Amino acid sequence: MNEESLDVARLSGVDPRRAARLISGARAAALAGDRPPTAPRPVIGESWKRTLRLGVDPDRGTPTGRLALEEIEHRRQSSPLATVLPTLREGLVAVADAAQHIMVVTDPEGRVLWRDGSAAVRRQADGIGFTPGASWAEESVGTNAVGTALVARRPVQVYSAEHFVRSHHSWTCAAAPLHDPRDGRLLGAVDVSGPATTVHPATLALVGTVARLAESELRDLHRASIDRLRTVAAPVLCRIGGRALVVDRNGWPAAVTGMPPVDRVQLPKSVRPGQIWLPSLGLCTVEPLPDGWLLRVDATGADAAGPGAEPSRVVLDLRLPRRWTLSVTGGAGSWTQDLSPRHAELLYVLARCPEGRTAAQLADDLFGDATRTVTVRAEMSRVRRTLAGVLAHRPYRFADGVAVELLTPDHPGDLLPHSTAPAVRAASGGGEGSGD
Numbered sequence: 001m002n003e004e005s006l007d008v009a010r011l012s013g014v015d016p017r018r019a020a021r022l023i024s025g026a027r028a029a030a031l032a033g034d035r036p037p038t039a040p041r042p043v044i045g046e047s048w049k050r051t052l053r054l055g056v057d058p059d060r061g062t063p064t065g066r067l068a069l070e071e072i073e074h075r076r077q078s079s080p081l082a083t084v085l086p087t088l089r090e091g092l093v094a095v096a097d098a099a100q101h102i103m104v105v106t107d108p109e110g111r112v113l114w115r116d117g118s119a120a121v122r123r124q125a126d127g128i129g130f131t132p133g134a135s136w137a138e139e140s141v142g143t144n145a146v147g148t149a150l151v152a153r154r155p156v157q158v159y160s161a162e163h164f165v166r167s168h169h170s171w172t173c174a175a176a177p178l179h180d181p182r183d184g185r186l187l188g189a190v191d192v193s194g195p196a197t198t199v200h201p202a203t204l205a206l207v208g209t210v211a212r213l214a215e216s217e218l219r220d221l222h223r224a225s226i227d228r229l230r231t232v233a234a235p236v237l238c239r240i241g242g243r244a245l246v247v248d249r250n251g252w253p254a255a256v257t258g259m260p261p262v263d264r265v266q267l268p269k270s271v272r273p274g275q276i277w278l279p280s281l282g283l284c285t286v287e288p289l290p291d292g293w294l295l296r297v298d299a300t301g302a303d304a305a306g307p308g309a310e311p312s313r314v315v316l317d318l319r320l321p322r323r324w325t326l327s328v329t330g331g332a333g334s335w336t337q338d339l340s341p342r343h344a345e346l347l348y349v350l351a352r353c354p355e356g357r358t359a360a361q362l363a364d365d366l367f368g369d370a371t372r373t374v375t376v377r378a379e380m381s382r383v384r385r386t387l388a389g390v391l392a393h394r395p396y397r398f399a400d401g402v403a404v405e406l407l408t409p410d411h412p413g414d415l416l417p418h419s420t421a422p423a424v425r426a427a428s429g430g431g432e433g434s435g436d
Helices: 003-012 016-032 042-054 069-078 080-098 119-127 145-152 203-238 341-352 359-367 373-386 422-428
Strands: 102-106 112-117 156-159 171-179 186-195 244-248 253-257 274-278 282-289 292-297 311-317 325-330 333-338 403-407
Touching (some): 016 042, 016 156, 069 112, 080 102, 102 119, 102 145, 112 119, 145 171, 145 186, 171 203, 203 244, 203 253, 203 282, 203 292, 311 341, 341 403, 341 422, 359 422
Parallel strands (some): 311 403
Antiparallel strands (some): 102 186, 156 171, 171 186, 244 253, 244 292, 282 292, 311 325, 325 333
């Protein structure tokens, strides 16, 4: 039985016990360093390799300890997912309960924040440590739907012996990552889990659909908050001469005067009233507003910080599996920006190619299709507006005079594990990108 037919057998209910035996044989071969008689699905095989490199115990995992109740409650209250928890419950809990499953919602580190569904299955989950406050990241328990979905950045279903840890083989799980629709930031994952005998091919699609509904609700809530801020901003900006704008706490603009509309403004992690230099605007005076900031832009604009304010060094840090950053240093100070998956890929390619890349070359690097230049130009336009002075174009490259340091994982296989970009897959040793 080849890899594709094994997957169909598992998801279509064709003798799941035989499918489980084949998967178990593939896992045993992977643990022994042998070539498996039946290859696992690519998303599972890649996760097994990562887990082996992490040194996770295949029998018990590597427990990191549960969070204290106070910390769980703090993370619940500070998580944007708290606002969409009713949507997740409405879409999944009734189905999970009827199917003898549970629904779990985690934070971006894989820590369980909420759990609901079948009482009997919750008791079984207690036995394997699938409880509030526990870590289900790959570095703790190896291959599993929650941890693997957080790394792969896409919905994942894990069945029986596809789980790396032996005590999880009696389970089936389907999880989807949840992202902040404003900036692509990873917020956590939603998962439906239960006994392996209850596996159903529609579970993964259901979980993915409900995750998209939750993200859509977050997008609507953000638009509503911007509308509220706009009502505050209008009378304030009417009294201001010169260039100014009002942004929310995350830098999203609500209103602008004296200048063209702008995209999101990259704010420092800690903003205080007073003067501040921002990469895309130059020197600004910051004043607090309810749920936002008023930014008065200095008349001299982006050059207001004076000669030598332009960036001189950047550090692109791709070492972590779920968070990537770009740190910029220059005459006006230093700042760090979290990167979306796509922007992490783009900047990685440019860091590897100091001579620059044309739009067609980047399209081939990212999609394996040199004709997708419109998509590349749109993405590069977004990232260049955020990283003013850092990037140049014709061809796209890091600006002259900017020293670039690229930090990558110790093992090539851990480089941007979510990525299907040919340039990244070639560097990581994964060949062509593959789906679930």
